[in-house]
Amino acid sequence: MPLSAPTRGPATVELRGVSRTFGHGAAAHHVITGIDLTLAAGEIVAVLGPSGSGKSTLLRLVAGLDTPTSGTVLVDGDPVRDLDRGAAVVFQDARLMAWRTLASNVAFGLPAGTPRAERRAEVARWLEVVGLGGFARHRPSQVSGGMAQRAALARALVRRPGALLLDEPFAALDALTRLRMQDLLVEVHGAAPTTVLLVTHDADEALQLADRIVLLSAGPAASVTAVIDVPPPRPRERGDLRLAPLRADLLHRLGVGHSPDSHAPVPHTSPAVPHKEPLG
Ligand SMILES: Nc1ncnc2c1ncn2[C@@H]1O[C@H](COP(=O)(O)OP(=O)(O)OP(=O)(O)O)[C@@H](O)[C@H]1O
Numbered sequence: 099m100p101l102s103a104p105t106r107g108p109a110t111v112e113l114r115g116v117s118r119t120f121g122h123g124a125a126a127h128h129v130i131t132g133i134d135l136t137l138a139a140g141e142i143v144a145v146l147g148p149s150g151s152g153k154s155t156l157l158r159l160v161a162g163l164d165t166p167t168s169g170t171v172l173v174d175g176d177p178v179r180d181l182d183r184g185a186a187v188v189f190q191d192a193r194l195m196a197w198r199t200l201a202s203n204v205a206f207g208l209p210a211g212t213p214r215a216e217r218r219a220e221v222a223r224w225l226e227v228v229g230l231g232g233f234a235r236h237r238p239s240q241v242s243g244g245m246a247q248r249a250a251l252a253r254a255l256v257r258r259p260g261a262l263l264l265d266e267p268f269a270a271l272d273a274l275t276r277l278r279m280q281d282l283l284v285e286v287h288g289a290a291p292t293t294v295l296l297v298t299h300d301a302d303e304a305l306q307l308a309d310r311i312v313l314l315s316a317g318p319a320a321s322v323t324a325v326i327d328v329p330p331p332r333p334r335e336r337g338d339l340r341l342a343p344l345r346a347d348l349l350h351r352l353g354v355g356h357s358p359d360s361h362a363p364v365p366h367t368s369p370a371v372p373h374k375e376p377l378g
């Protein structure tokens with residue numbers, strides 16, 4: 099993979115007592131409360147929780163797209179104030195500009211004032227990395243949903259973000275494309291490390307990608323109910339037997355499937371309150 103050294107290293111992301119309430123008084127809607135979480139530089143952390151638990155709200159706070167009602171979000175020790183320049187976000191939909199080529203969309207991720215030659219080289223590099231080398235001049239309407247999402251990933255990566263914030267980035271893709279995108283993320287992360295916060299509703303995706311999985315309780319006033327370590331190194335084989343007990347534990351905590359075998363306690367799991375809400 100033709101990658102040069104990143105200009106900015108992976109960031110440390112810290113949430114200290116973060117809460118977000120929408121509305122006031124009797125109409126106040128407490129979405130998340132008292133979230134404490136630290137992402138080490140280069141770590142991939144997945145956030146898993148029921149629909150409406152506040153996963154996107156949490157990610158928006160880290161991105162600087164929203165402000166906590168109380169508590170602080172720190173990136174490399176500095177409070178996030180507005181859209182954090184060290185972070186890049188990919189959403190469930192690619193959000194490309196329809197009238198621009200894929201190359202031009204990716205170039206949009208670069209800071210204004212990037213010299214033209216560097217711009218072209220960086221865009222070509224990242225399109226290549228995500229497997230779109232031959233599609234630079236295509237428009238979003240001329241490529242598949244998976245390709246559009248890869249362009250969105252390239253647009254995020256071209257910024258060399260210290261933190262890559264992903265809000266269900268592969269959820270709208272077909273099953274096979276989703277698996278390929280997961281593999282691509284592992285490959286890219288291995289070659290150009292960044293700190294990744296991955297919001298997902300897919301337990302297998304979290305197990306495939308994350309160093310740690312953070313479980314949110316159902317809202318309102320969602321909080322962290324468990325943080326689960328996923329020790330096998332990446333890239334991980336799908337069906338890796340070491341993931342099976344973690345998967346059973348995870349699904350159990352999410353209120354799906356049977357209890358894990360009481361004779362085979364799950365390793366690397368912090369104490370937590372299980373909850374029963376279905377996934378969204
Ligand atoms: N700007 C806002 N104003 C008022 N309420 C909001 C706002 N943004 C989010 N909410 C509320 O916060 C709650 C959590 O929403 P959020 O989108 O963070 O959930 P989620 O976990 O990402 O759900 P999903 O899995 O369906 O994407 C919801 O009840 C939502 O209505």
Ligand SMILES: [Mg+2]
Nearest residue numbers: 153154155265
């Ligand atoms: Mg969401």
